[in-house]
Amino acid sequence: EIVLTQSPGTLSLSPGERATLSCRASQSVSRNYLGWYQQKPGQAPRLLIYGASSRPTGIPDRFSGSGSGTDFTLTISRLEPEDFAVYFCQQYSSSPLTFGGGTKVEIK
Amino acid sequence: QVQLVQSGAEVKKPGASVQVSCKASGYTFTTYYIHWVRQAPGQGLEWMGKINPSDGSTTYTEKLQGRVTMTRDTSTSTVYMELSNLRSDDTAFYYCARGPAYSSFSLWGQGTLVTVSS
Numbered sequence A: 001e002i003v004l005t006q007s008p009g010t011l012s013l014s015p016g017e018r019a020t021l022s023c024r025a026s027q028s029v030s031r032n033y034l035g036w037y038q039q040k041p042g043q044a045p046r047l048l049i050y051g052a053s054s055r056p057t058g059i060p061d062r063f064s065g066s067g068s069g070t071d072f073t074l075t076i077s078r079l080e081p082e083d084f085a086v087y088f089c090q091q092y093s094s095s096p097l098t099f100g101g102g103t104k105v106e107i108k
Numbered sequence B: 001q002v003q004l005v006q007s008g009a010e011v012k013k014p015g016a017s018v019q020v021s022c023k024a025s026g027y028t029f030t031t032y033y034i035h036w037v038r039q040a041p042g043q044g045l046e047w048m049g050k051i052n053p054s055d056g057s058t059t060y061t062e063k064l065q066g067r068v069t070m071t072r073d074t075s076t077s078t079v080y081m082e083l084s085n086l087r088s089d090d091t092a093f094y095y096c097a098r099g100p101a102y103s104s105f106s107l108w109g110q111g112t113l114v115t116v117s118s
Helices: none
Strands: A004-007 A010-013 A019-029 A034-039 A046-049 A063-076 A086-091 A103-107 B003-006 B010-012 B018-025 B033-039 B046-051 B058-060 B068-073 B078-083 B092-099 B112-116
Touching: A004 A086, A010 A019, A019 A034, A019 A086, A019 A103, A034 A063, A046 A063, A063 A086, B003 B092, B010 B018, B018 B092, B018 B112, B033 B068, B046 B068, B058 B068, B078 B092
Parallel strands: A010 A103, B010 B112
Antiparallel strands: A004 A019, A019 A063, A034 A046, A034 A086, A086 A103, B003 B018, B018 B078, B033 B046, B033 B092, B046 B058, B068 B078, B092 B112
């Protein structure tokens, strides 16, 4: 099973600042099958990034993903008020599919 | 529109079983797998398994093997997830999500809260 470790656990930032979230895998994620989600209270997760760096239609370009192998990053270039939420990474290269523990981005 | 609609909240006693449904609409039901993901309150996401609506084949996570069963009804485009021998740590939101066999999930159900309490 691929274990995903996200850091930091909590990120305290102000609107307009840049957020950098990390996701490290216990073994290589093949074909860059790594996704990122945003989740707000009472809502289902929302897919932000798939394939490590691709954005689904409708996701703002302030969200970007990078990385390969075991180290991946989600960057939010300038935080908007609606971006304060919890973010999860997910690998889907091997079964069982697994998620990281999450990073909470909170208002400083 | 393309959507997954789940059944309502459930309250069960320890040792009981629960069945949660996920009705698909707006697309060809047999084209995509349905995955189940759960989330204990305030916790992270846990993948439970998947079903291929085309042939009914299933894959379950080892942790839940023997307690979870996923089935489908192609006549109503509905997938069912049954979890048996419920324990207090099964209290969670249960989500269905659409995707290929190995996939990220761009389409989710609204979630179903299952509470296990004596």
